[in-house]
Amino acid sequence: MPDVVIDYATVFRLLPGMVALLTPDLVYADANEEFLLSSGRTRDQLIGRYLFDVFPDNPNDPSANGIRNLAASLQRVAETGERDAMALQRYDVESAERPGEWEERYWSPVNAPVFDAEGRVVLLVHRVEEVTELIRARGRRAGGQAQVLEAELYTRARELQELNERLREAHAREREVALALQNAMLPVTRPTGDTRIAVRYRPAAGSLNVCGDWYDLVDLPGDRIAVAVGDVVGHGLAAAGVMGQLRSALSATSRVAEGPAKALEVLGLYARSVEGAENTTVVETCIDWNGRTVTYSSAGHLPPALLRHDGTVEFLDQATDPPLGARPEHLPRPQATTGFTPGDTLVLYTDGLVERRREDIDVGLERLAGALVRHRGDDPERIADALLVDLLPVGGATDDTALIVVRL
Template sequence: MADTEIDYAAVFQALPGMVALLTPGLVYADANEEFLRMSGRTREQVVGRYLFDVFPDNPGDPTANGMRNLAASLNRVVETGERDAMALQRYDVESVQRPGEWEERYWSPVNAPLLDSDGKVVLLIHKVEEVTELIRARERAPGDRARVMEAELYTRARELQDVNERLREAHAHEREVALALQKAMLPAPNPLGHHRAAVRYQPATDALNVCGDWYDLVDLSGVDRIGIAVGDVVGHGLSAACVMGKLRSALSAASLVADGPAEALDALGLYARSVEGAENTTAVQTCVDWDTHTITYSSAGHLPPALLRRDGTVVLLDQATDPPLGARPEHTPRPEATVDFTEGDRLVLYTDGLIERRDEDIDVGLVRLAEALARHRRAGLEPLADALLVDLLPAGRATDDTALVIVRL
């Protein structure tokens, strides 16, 4: 058996359950024999045709929603690259023998992606269980207890599916509102006069995992000084966007009057104690002084900024790191450090979505960032920002939002 080559096409056709393959455009690429038999269609009526041309909703039923629900599930799989189980669906099918007549049918579909080597969805696996007889068992004599109980379970599954769909719609609406709120609160990309900066904000794919990150750029007092900060609120969604707006504004104001980044973060930490949801927020504040060619910085539990020198060397600014906001019961002055720069260097500030992965140590992500910066050291600011997002963000589904600021020194 070890030397026997498996005929997977034959295996697909012989599968005991209903399985079809769809393109990302929802056109049938193939269907196994059981799918054709149970749906009452021939291969010629299915393969190469658009899904909803083959199986439209019953035009005589104004409450029919099978087509809409199935389309939403399949599109989610295309967008996220993740499997989606639909539980129970009523989806009537037109009779082949009696055109114009529709048969009441109940289906329990599961949709899964087939990915290529780059993580792109190339096919959809549409597996369906036909459960019409189980649902009809509810109308029969109560003696068939096992069948009736199965039918009840499928009915409850359908109810849960409806609740889940309403939650998805609510979360999608919250995502839209939160992103609009965050966009309104974040500053314009280039408020630094003759100094150039590139900024990016990349929201997470997950509707529940956006809007905690921020960036800020502000002209400071003095001949030629600017403040640059990034931060990350622990929460997500609308509440995180509101907390983010409060903290960003507070840090921006504090940086204008404070004697350096550490003092600005001290003030922010005291303010954060009065803001619900601000606990354990991370932030880093920097002050760039072109008169002295120095960067002064302080970090409240945030990932270290990176200084990309003209020769491709990358220096991590990690000599003034302290716990996140509100992590200490007693107030303690925060540390501060200073590093020299030369004209043409680039300062890079970012949030954890750019480099962190759940299955690896943070140092691996920092090395990956340094290598990407060195690789693209000759790129301009805007191309460099784009290159970092392409090189460092995971393909397909981003699990956390990302803020990125690059300033040419």
């Protein structure tokens, strides 16, 4: 088949159904011809204007809430990055030629996100199925039965809307429980000895995307400290339970194991008995202040970043092995050691900080290195805040983010 260059702008305008594009601020960015025709609006009356300015709810009918429901759906899509199919909605659409005249319409909308290269929601696709004529046709054929059907449809739509609201409230309560559980299981951070350590945790944007990531700080004999971060596959309360078990096991093991590799070996054996722990990634570093070394081992996790005092960034990737439970046989895990100079900065993090949809991970690591170099003169607290601002999407990451910054 010969290559065909597709003019997607023309395809969009000629789509047979009603389709519009809005910004996350609910401003119309574009609309196809069917949307303009069915809504009775010209491009000048629509493009660049706010949703409620174009289609206000009927002020003469207190029960008219179709546009408010639509706005709530679009905002959910912008915040969560998830598609939202709405129940049948009744809209009172004001005539563009005869202000003050309102026409009752029935539309069934579906709203979906459009992401940029960094996973941020930049546009909202608003597709509408027009069913007003179907209801009117039935009314002409069946007389009063159409009004009954119309009332039933509207009642069912209102019931579905109320059910959705109750489900969202229940989901919000579950999210609060998960966050409280996570805060109870994660350690209380504090400076250890004369070190300067900053810790941040940011849950994913939307629904219950929490509790998959963890961090740990453990004082060790001989003026040493173990610093670890990990990421359990999945989200929600089940992942929270797995996270708590693995974090506690690693915290205890790190106190007696001869280095990070041995600690991860023991954790891997333990993880075989924990349902849901398979393919968990974790990296642990051991900082020896007297020897000025960082010893590390990784079970499939992203490499820690070592910001040198001279402004160079080294990723500690010389001791990486598969995630926990990724292979059936037990083998020793690798371990590597690198030296540091006082004033260097060690950064451990989970994938929510650097990974983006449809983007190679090396791009995210380069972005992290650039941000570290820009802020290398700051203290750990300011570096941690700056990394979250510079690297997380404006609308919130789609995965949890744990971050530890240690001034060596």
